[in-house]
């Protein structure tokens with residue numbers, strides 16, 4: 001069966017791993033035929049991720065866009081609906097962070113982080129949810145963070161947006177439960193991705209890998225549709241780093 005799956009931030013890190021995980025699953029389960037719609041700002045990254053997915057036989061569609069602009073987020077949703085007439089799964093994964101002490105954060109840091117993590121995510125979801133509502137079927141993942149419920153000193157703006165994403169998804173779930181749509185809050189701890197920049201080897205060994213998060217996401221997606229994994233809290237076995 002065809003599944004239209006939109007993953008934002010699919011060019012690298014956790015989003016790319018989620019797309020590849022769906023593709024790998026399709027190779028092992030031929031009745032699952034995903035169309036992986038991959039979105040981010042960098043077309044080269046998307047093409048690399050898509051090529052990896054196609055190795056497993058999955059269909060891909062790359063859309064280069066910056067969801068920090070609400071109009072782009074809306075256009076992305078409209079493009080998916082125009083091309084496929086439906087959407088089965090939305091993975092709200094695109095996210096950015098500026099990690100600095102509280103007093104050093106600027107208005108530009110604030111606007112930059114809020115635009116992607118909140119504004120883009122909100123308007124994309126607002127445009128796609130009604131499709132799922134109407135078909136009484138669908139699954140929306142929000143890749144938030146453990147920073148959606150736990151504070152870290154250098155994460156004030158980032159954490160503010162992640163707490164807010166949790167507020168958004170919990171409000172949305174009140175609508176979603178009425179129409180059999182599943183909402184999953186994915187809350188990872190430290191994952192070794194490009195978001196961290198250069199990471200010393202010793203620290204890398206204390207982090208999870210993007211595939212670990214992707215595997216938990218696909219596990220939630222492939223449960224029977226009567227069952228909703230509402231929260232996935234996923235930490236390195238040794239607990240949080242940078243306490």
Ligand SMILES: NC(=O)c1ccc[n+]([C@@H]2O[C@H](COP(=O)([O-])OP(=O)(O)OC[C@H]3O[C@@H](n4cnc5c(N)ncnc54)[C@H](OP(=O)(O)O)[C@@H]3O)[C@@H](O)[C@H]2O)c1
Pocket residue numbers: 008009010011012013014015039040041042045065066067068093094095096097116120143144145146187188189190191192193194195196
């Ligand atoms: N890594 C961690 O430790 C960790 C832990 C908890 C939660 N998370 C969350 O997991 C998600 C993915 O993080 P990651 O670590 O995989 O980060 P990453 O490696 O930096 O990847 C982020 C992806 O999002 C895309 N993106 C960023 N801003 C965008 C925008 N405005 N429009 C479209 N695409 C955009 C990036 O591509 P372009 O730059 O090309 O657009 C990239 O593909 C984020 O929401 C993050 O907050 C990460």
